[in-house]
Amino acid sequence: MGSDTKHLETTLKTQVESVNLAEEMCLRVAEEAGFGEDDCYRIGMAVREGVINAFHYGNEERPEKKIYLAIDLTSDKMIIHVLDEGKGFSLADVPDPLAEENLLSTSGRGIFLMRAFMDEFEVVSGRTGGAEIIMSKNLPRASGSQPNGQGGHGAAPQQEA
């Protein structure tokens, strides 16, 4: 990690309030980093979905477990890590929410939204043994986005393999 990288991390409780807290924290960093309104919306939504995933699926809403949120701001991108204390999962096992048979499902769209709204997205096995979501958004000056966030990144969903 270069010397120009800014790092911020916090440990969140497994509770609904942590979702808003994580969103607010990341929005503050994103605004300071120069992202426009539309990109801030996408980043905020992706963070919400990451923490909801950790809260509900990873930690199974068990209050004794923690959610670890980290933000790295490099010279060209904002990278967000969300780590839970669950059992981990493989993206290959996540059903496609756009499939006809899943359209009326009341859950299962979080991963899709994170992929759609961020420039890079992956899930790895974290140090806790749980899932670690790592997603990033290119900074406006690096991606060619306009200050108002109309750069087009994340405007279209990326289909799961």
Add this chain to the structure above:
Amino acid sequence: MSTLQATHRDAGRVTVLDMSGRITLGEGSALLRNTVRELLEDKRTSILMNLADVNYIDSSGIGELVSAYTAVKSRGGELKLLHLTKKVHDLLQITKLFTVFEVYTEEFTALRSFK
């Protein structure tokens, strides 16, 4: 972050549900769920959900919208959406839920569309 608020009014035999704020995990989703359940208990099965002042929905909120849609439909009713903000419009578009919900931009047209 604005808390969700929901009020309803009668427009003929259609119930218009005016919502404002965020439909997100927690109170927002719960309020939507409870409101639709109460309307169904009151035998109101023609529901037009006015989302003009809803500027934010997360995956939990989307799940509640789908749940409301299927609950109304299973009772032989109809649930339609009115006045989507751009963010909500785009969200329904990328999740392909535009193919599920009937969406209107004019209340008069929406009300006339109910059977």
